Amino acid sequence: MGVGGLLNPLTGKIVHGVITSFQRIMGTRDQVKYEIIIEPFLALLNKQFRTHRFFVNKSVPDIIELVLKEHGLKSWEYAFTLKQNYPKREQINQYQESDFAFIERLLSEVGIFYFFTLQPDTQTEVVHFADKQSAYQFGKSLPLSSPSGMNDSGVDSIWGLNVRHSVVQASVIAKDYNHRKAHKLLQSTNADITGGERAGITYGEAYHYKPRHLEVGEKTQPAAETANFFALLDHERFLCAQTLITAISTDSNLQPAQVLTVTDRLIASSLPDLLSLPMVLIRTGFSASRKDALKVTIAAVPYSETLCWRPQLKPRPIVSGTLAARVTSAKNNDIYAWQDALGMYRVKFDADCDNKPQGQESMPLRLAKPYGGDLYGLHFPLIQGTEVAIAFHDGDPDRPYIAHVLHDSRHTDHVTETNNTRNIIRTPAFNKLRMEDKRGEEHIKLSTVYGGKTQLNLGHIVDKQRKLRGEGAELRSDDWVSIRGGKGLLLTADVQPNAGKKMLEMDSAIEQLEQALTLARNLQVAVKTAKASLADIDSQKSLNEALKYMKMPGLLAHAPAGVGIVSLSAVRLASGGESVAVMSGKNTDISAVKSFTVAAGDAVSLFARNTGMQLFAGNGKVDIQAQSDALNTSAKKDVTISSSEGKITINANQELVLLCGGSYIKLSGGNIELGCSGNIFLKATNVIKTGPSTMETLPITFPSGYEDEAQ
Secondary structure: OOOHHHHOHHHOOOOOOEEEEEEEEEEOOOOEEEEEEEEOHHHHHHHOEEEEEEEEEEOHHHHHHHHHHHOOOOHHHEEEEOOOOOOOEEEEEEEEEEHHHHHHHHHHHHOOEEEEEEOOOOOOEEEEEEOOHHHOEEEEEEEEOOOEOOEOOOOOOEEEEEEEEOOEOOEEEEEEOOHHHOOOOEEOOOEOOOOOOOOOOEOOEEEEEOOOOOOOOOOOOOOOOOHHHHHHHHHHHHHHOOEEEEEEEOOOOOOOOEEEEEEOOOOOOOOOOHHHOOEEEEEEEEEOOOOOOOEEEEEEEEOOOOOOOOOOOOOOOOOOOOEEEEEOOOOOOOOOOOOOOOOOEOEEEOOOOOOOOOOOOOOOEOEOOOOEEOOEEOOOOOOOOOEEEEEEHHHOOOOEEEEEEEOOOOOOOOOOHHHOOEEEEEOOOOOEEEEEOOOOOOEEEEEEOHHHHEEEEEEEEEOOOOOEEEEEEEEEOOOOOOOOOOOOEEEEOOOOHHHOOOOOOOHHHHHHHHHHHHHHHHHHHHHHHOOOOOOOHHHHHHHHHHHHHHOOOOEEEEOOOOOOOOOOOOOOOOOOOOOOOOOOOOOOOOOOOOOOOOOOOOOOOOOOOOOOOOOOOOOOOOOOOOOOOOOOOOOOOOOOOOOOOOOOOOOOOOEEEEEEOOEEEEEEOOEEEEEOOOOOOOOOOOOOOOOOOOOOOOOOOOOOOOOOOOO
16 A cells, blocks of 8 residues: 555644653564654643532633633634624533533533644644534545555545434424523423424434523524523534444545545446535544554534534533532621522632632522422521532532531531520521420520510520529510500410410400499499489490400400509500499499599499498598589488588578478578478577678689580
């Protein structure tokens, strides 16, 4: 076989790269054999291994360029030829991968392929990244000619063409879920990039539910990284594997991304129609030795204006377990949670070695909770510095979320061996719910520092030194306390063992209400007989019905051993629209250090059934006035009017009459008239008769009165 392209070494195959391996294989007296492996500089990125790296708010091309620059590549050593405008992703994580494996995976996810060329002047290597056919190198052709014997005529040619056809999927559907738009269906159309032209040589539908897109995208020309984009991209991958062409050549200039046309000089061409069309080289292999001439093996796919070759999708690594991180904030020493409008947090991973703007160290992360729903759930805001464990949906490194929270030496646990019987929920501002499980000292405490420790204490109540300060229940605050029940309020000191009865059980209170009403009814009979004013029994009956089991919104207070209402200031008992009744089985005692006043809009009636009535004034005088009507004073037996140290004056403006047994004395009009049916006895030492005389007294003036009805 001839030497082909090796006839002129100056125009032979030029390889630019780095030596990644040098090995002495064997040696004899005649020769020494070495093995040298030369690879593109890009292969060195395999030596840069990272267990973790986190990229925030960057697109796939952004990350590729960043990594290349970090490895010292200059702008003329790489080139992007892109059709799509790739969006910035919230976060992309490198996990247990070399830099080369990482960028190769990212490129495969969005269908970007890469290939190498040499700079025309320096013959140094350039790596190209592309996602469209225009990036191919066009114009390459080779004649179909198989070497004959040891001679190839010194002309590059191609031979040994083989074609393999495979049945691939006819269409693809891609679907994903975006929690920010949970109501929106992120499902692509049934994508067939051929438009049905290859019906009969494709079969089946591929359904991919993968976390890759946030929008659906247009059906025909979708934006990058949308549902329809990925569906079409996946179908392109399938179609790229439908037809594979292999061949052998002697052309040392063949390389991937070239569009090659095979020509047959025979009049009657032996090439199948498919092989006479342009093909895209996707892989080349070169071999030569002192024994064998250069041989180039190629793999290619048919060239298409509508179908671009795509690299096979490389799987994302799977994250097992969780990663440690700390909640971050854009503010230093932030005492409040730093969240977005959806309540999500940002964190700084402990494994992150890159410098990022404070508060932008990660994508917004959701917090997993044991319970939640539409504007309800369980959420305790996380503040800056809190250690959290980050888990990943389906182990996907690009889908982190906050799984749970952990204490550490900087943020110590509030329940330790010193208080291990207590179950405590406590916020950074010391709002607290404490549940003590120590046997014999069980209690619950709900408290806030606002209002001078506003608290609700239940059970075995202790102070901060855990010393007993009470038992039962306590509601306290240095500020206001309001107890409100829209359907009623029952205050009772009745025992209800082990909460064994209904909440509104009030039999003892109802018994007292009925007993008081019965007492009022019994006295009402005597009052009616005495023709005194009757009490408003009906309103009290209605009150009993309203308070019975809280049929109406009312307040009922009852205690077996008594009820006390005391205050250093005023106390009021009032009804703005109904009667106020005070009943007692024994005495009703009212004491006042100063005045005791009773005012009634209509009448005041006092009735004592058995032992009489007393009206005493220890000091001062007693005034009894009927300011607009008569005054009647009567008794069944004796009436005594006396003054121990003064006089008695009886004054009438019109007439004064004293009656007894039919006899009378009448004083009126300046005259005194004495009348009787018997004798008049005048007993005196002397009777002195003088001229006329009168005694003037000041007239009694009464207030004009208040006639309007009291409001």
